[in-house]
Amino acid sequence: MPKIKNRERLRRRLLALPPAIRNEIKPALEAGATEITELQYSLVPHDTGLLRSSIDWGYGEPPIDSKLGSKGDKTGPEGKAANDLKVSIWAGSFEAYYARWVEFGTHARAAGPYRDTKGHKRNAGATGHRATPAQPFFFGPYRALRKKVFAKISAATNKAIKDAARVS
Numbered sequence: 001m002p003k004i005k006n007r008e009r010l011r012r013r014l015l016a017l018p019p020a021i022r023n024e025i026k027p028a029l030e031a032g033a034t035e036i037t038e039l040q041y042s043l044v045p046h047d048t049g050l051l052r053s054s055i056d057w058g059y060g061e062p063p064i065d066s067k068l069g070s071k072g073d074k075t076g077p078e079g080k081a082a083n084d085l086k087v088s089i090w091a092g093s094f095e096a097y098y099a100r101w102v103e104f105g106t107h108a109r110a111a112g113p114y115r116d117t118k119g120h121k122r123n124a125g126a127t128g129h130r131a132t133p134a135q136p137f138f139f140g141p142y143r144a145l146r147k148k149v150f151a152k153i154s155a156a157t158n159k160a161i162k163d164a165a166r167v168s
Contacts, residue, residue, distance in 0.1 A: 013165060024160035025085060025153060032149030033057040033087045039141035040091065050096040055138075057089040067092025067099040068138050091138050105134030 037057050044052045054066075062069040069090030092099030108131040113123050 021157060021160040021164070022085060024156045024163070028149075028152045028156035029085065029087050032145070032152055033089055035149065036089055036141050036145050039145065040089075040137055043137040043141065044091075045102060045135050045137070050093070051091065051099055051102060054093040054096040054099065055089075055091045057087060060086060060088065062088040062090035063093075065092070065094045066090035067097060068103060089142070099138070101132065102135050103138050104136075106132040 034057070037055055040055050041052060044055065046052060067090075069088055069092075091103075113121055116122050
């Protein structure tokens, strides 16, 4: 087995990487999530304010009642420990259940009975339902700012790795 020179120094450097990287990445993650949610706030329609107040971000999984955002536990075999650097952005709640209808719009529904996607008979009423145009507020800001946010996170990661490598 080959002998590693400065094994103890290498071990110290490798142990210093994870905490240093987390400490450097968290402010960049928070700044990016705040920037995206502020742009979402500015684009959301202001009817009752419920939808605007439901837009938020946090570490880990989004709340169960969120209507737009990531869903499910995607941490894998690492468990909840992998969630300490996962940031979720969400919109919608039990009160603002219509978040996806605002984001994507609705189709017109003719008056009278119709069958839904599962084959059940439904009634659209005497006048039916006019189409509601999409008013995108959620995914647009994410798509517009993701390269900028990821660049900030990469810069913070590189800085943390360089700083940790200086530990001797």
